Amino acid sequence: MDVFAAGAAIFSYVSNLQNPFQAPVNSTCLPPATTADWAALNQTVGGRLYPGRPWTHHCFSTFDGEPKEQDAEACAHVQKNFFDHFARADAFGSYSVQSYESCIATSEQCELNWLNPADPVAYGEAKHCKQGSVPDYYVDVKGQDDVIAALQFVKERDVPLVIKNTGHDFKGRSSAPGSLALWTHNLNSLKHEPEFVPEDCPSQPAENAITVGAGAIWQHVYEFTASHGLDIAGGADQTVGAAGGWLQGGGHSPLSPVYGMGADRVLQYKVVTVDGVPRTVNACQNPDLFWALRGGGGGTFAVVLEATMKVFPAKSLRVASINWPIDRENVKAMLPMVLEKMTGLASQGWAGYFTPSLGNLILINPLLNFKEAQDTVQPLIDLSVSLGGVSNVTEYPNFLTWFNDYAVGKSGQQDPVGLPHAFVSRLIPEKNHRTTESRAELLDALMNAYDNSDFFQLHMTMPFGFKDTDIKETSVNPIWRSTLYQVILVNVWMYDSTLEDKKAAYAKSTKAINYLRDVTPDSGTYHNEADVHEPSHEAAFWGENYERLLQIKEKYDPTRILDCWHCVGWKGPSSPRFKCYI
Structure with missing residues (x-):
C-alpha cells in the first residue's frame, strides 16, 4: 500500500478555529502556574493568550477525562481539510506530522484515522481526546513586547517554552507537553x-x-x-x-x-x-x-x-518530468543512470526530486536553454520511455508557475501532511559516485533502504554547484557543499497503534537508514529533517561547527530557556518536556 498516497486531498485556504481564553485546562501536564498567573499574562499580551487544543478535539465527546459537547460542524471542517497544508498551518493545535500532536510514548492523543478521517470508530464514545504534546497555552504574537512578556513569564514560573509557526516540523520541536508556545504565524509581513x-x-x-x-x-x-x-x-x-x-x-x-x-x-x-x-x-x-x-x-x-x-x-525554467510505471524493478532500473549522471546534473544547476511512489523524477533548471536541457536529460527520458513511461521537457516562465503545479501534483508533488511517522534521512556525498564500484555499492544501499521504507525520496536540492559564498560565514555543516542529494525515508503507523507498533516503525527506519550510514561514514544529515534517534547528532548535524555553536548558546541562553530535541546544547531526554519521545 502506498500510505503517502492516502494523504492526498484538495487544497483550500481556511481560517484558524480556536477558542477564546479560558481557565487552565484540566491537564495532567498543567504548567506550575495558577489561573491568576495565566490571566495576568493574558492581560499583558492584550488578551491574546489562548488555551491550546488539538485540532481534532471538536470530534470527541471527552477532553482530558471531562465530558464535552461534540461540534459537528467544526469536526466536519477538520475531516474535510485533514490533509490540507493551509488548514493545518492556520490551526494552532495542528502539526504537519500528526504524531507530534500526540504523546507518542504514552498514546495520550486526540487522533483521527488518517486513512479515513471521517471514520467514526476513531472518535466514538469509547475514544478519548487527550492534550498530548500540544502546548497548554499559546500567545498569538503581534510584536516584540509579546515575546518579552512570555520570556519573563516562563522564567518566573518554570514553564517550558516552544516556538511555533505552521508546525511543519519533522522532529516535534514546536510542541511539548505542559508548555507555553509563542505562535508567530501571524507575523506575516x-x-x-x-x-x-x-x-x-x-x-x-x-x-x-x-x-x-x-x-x-x-x-x-x-x-x-x-x-x-x-x-x-x-x-x-x-x-x-x-x-x-x-x-x-x-x-x-x-x-x-x-x-x-x-x-x-x-x-x-x-x-x-x-x-x-x-x-x-x-x-x-x-x-x-x-x-x-x-x-x-x-x-x-x-x-x-x-x-x-x-x-x-x-528566470524561466526548463523542467524535465521523467516518469515510469510504479514498480520496484523500474526503480532499480532507473537508479543506476541517475547515480551515474548525478554529479553532472548538480554541476549544471539541475535540482529536483526522485520519488518512486509516484514513478517520477522531476528536474528543474533555470540556467540551461531548452536544447541544452533536452540534450542533458535525453538518456534518462529514453530509459524511462523504454520502461513504459511518458516523459518530456517543458518550459515555465518563472519559478512560481512551476511551484504552483508542483504543489498540486501536476509537476512532481510536495510531501503530504497529517500522517504519524518515523522519519530519517542522510546526505549523500559526491565522492560516493566517482567509480563504477562506489555507485554499485551505493545502489545496493539505496535499494535496501527502499525495501525497508514506506516512503523513499531523493532530494536533489543541494548547493553543490554554488560557489558564490564563503562557507565559513555560516554555521551550516560543511558536508553540504560536497553533497549531491539527501535521501529521506519514512515508516508510518496507524492512529490506534500500540507502543510496540511505534517502536517497530522507528526500528525499521533505523534499519533502512543504516544501509546509507554504512556507505557514507563521514557524512551527516539535515537536522530539520532527521532521525530523532540520530547517533552522534552533534557531528551529524553540524560537524566541526558544533563547539562554536555551543559556546554561542552558552552566551545567549545559558539556562536553556530555548530548548528542543537534539538542538544545540539541549538538556537531554530526561527533561519532562521530552517525555513523549520514544
Whole structure:
C-alpha cells in the first residue's frame, strides 16, 4: 500500500478555529502556574493568550477525562481539510506530522484515522481526546513586547517554552507537553527592499532583498517575489515558514544549485534574546549570533521576528518530468543512470526530486536553454520511455508557475501532511559516485533502504554547484557543499497503534537508514529533517561547527530557556518536556 498516497486531498485556504481564553485546562501536564498567573499574562499580551487544543478535539465527546459537547460542524471542517497544508498551518493545535500532536510514548492523543478521517470508530464514545504534546497555552504574537512578556513569564514560573509557526516540523520541536508556545504565524509581513543595507553596516553593499515576518510561508513569499519579477531560494512545501527553522537551520531549496542555501542569502535578523533584549543581528551587530542563526537551528538561540534575504531577477525554467510505471524493478532500473549522471546534473544547476511512489523524477533548471536541457536529460527520458513511461521537457516562465503545479501534483508533488511517522534521512556525498564500484555499492544501499521504507525520496536540492559564498560565514555543516542529494525515508503507523507498533516503525527506519550510514561514514544529515534517534547528532548535524555553536548558546541562553530535541546544547531526554519521545 502506498500510505503517502492516502494523504492526498484538495487544497483550500481556511481560517484558524480556536477558542477564546479560558481557565487552565484540566491537564495532567498543567504548567506550575495558577489561573491568576495565566490571566495576568493574558492581560499583558492584550488578551491574546489562548488555551491550546488539538485540532481534532471538536470530534470527541471527552477532553482530558471531562465530558464535552461534540461540534459537528467544526469536526466536519477538520475531516474535510485533514490533509490540507493551509488548514493545518492556520490551526494552532495542528502539526504537519500528526504524531507530534500526540504523546507518542504514552498514546495520550486526540487522533483521527488518517486513512479515513471521517471514520467514526476513531472518535466514538469509547475514544478519548487527550492534550498530548500540544502546548497548554499559546500567545498569538503581534510584536516584540509579546515575546518579552512570555520570556519573563516562563522564567518566573518554570514553564517550558516552544516556538511555533505552521508546525511543519519533522522532529516535534514546536510542541511539548505542559508548555507555553509563542505562535508567530501571524507575523506575516512582506516588504521589498531593492537597496537594502544591513543596519550599522555602511561598508556593506546595497542588495536587492525582501524582509519577511517570522510567520510568512513560502507560498505567499513566492507570490510576492514573483509580483516583483524576482526569485528567492526557498522551501519546497507551501506552508514551511520562510524565516523559521528552515532558514535558521540552513534551508535547502529547488533553487539551491543556483542561489545557494537560505543561510547563504540571509542579510539580517530582528530577534529577541532570552534576556528580553530586542536585537538587530547581522554581520556588524551581534555577528556571533548572526553566524549561529545561519545554520545552527531554529528555536535555539533567539526568538526571530523577521529576516531579510537576498532576491534575484526571475528566470524561466526548463523542467524535465521523467516518469515510469510504479514498480520496484523500474526503480532499480532507473537508479543506476541517475547515480551515474548525478554529479553532472548538480554541476549544471539541475535540482529536483526522485520519488518512486509516484514513478517520477522531476528536474528543474533555470540556467540551461531548452536544447541544452533536452540534450542533458535525453538518456534518462529514453530509459524511462523504454520502461513504459511518458516523459518530456517543458518550459515555465518563472519559478512560481512551476511551484504552483508542483504543489498540486501536476509537476512532481510536495510531501503530504497529517500522517504519524518515523522519519530519517542522510546526505549523500559526491565522492560516493566517482567509480563504477562506489555507485554499485551505493545502489545496493539505496535499494535496501527502499525495501525497508514506506516512503523513499531523493532530494536533489543541494548547493553543490554554488560557489558564490564563503562557507565559513555560516554555521551550516560543511558536508553540504560536497553533497549531491539527501535521501529521506519514512515508516508510518496507524492512529490506534500500540507502543510496540511505534517502536517497530522507528526500528525499521533505523534499519533502512543504516544501509546509507554504512556507505557514507563521514557524512551527516539535515537536522530539520532527521532521525530523532540520530547517533552522534552533534557531528551529524553540524560537524566541526558544533563547539562554536555551543559556546554561542552558552552566551545567549545559558539556562536553556530555548530548548528542543537534539538542538544545540539541549538538556537531554530526561527533561519532562521530552517525555513523549520514544
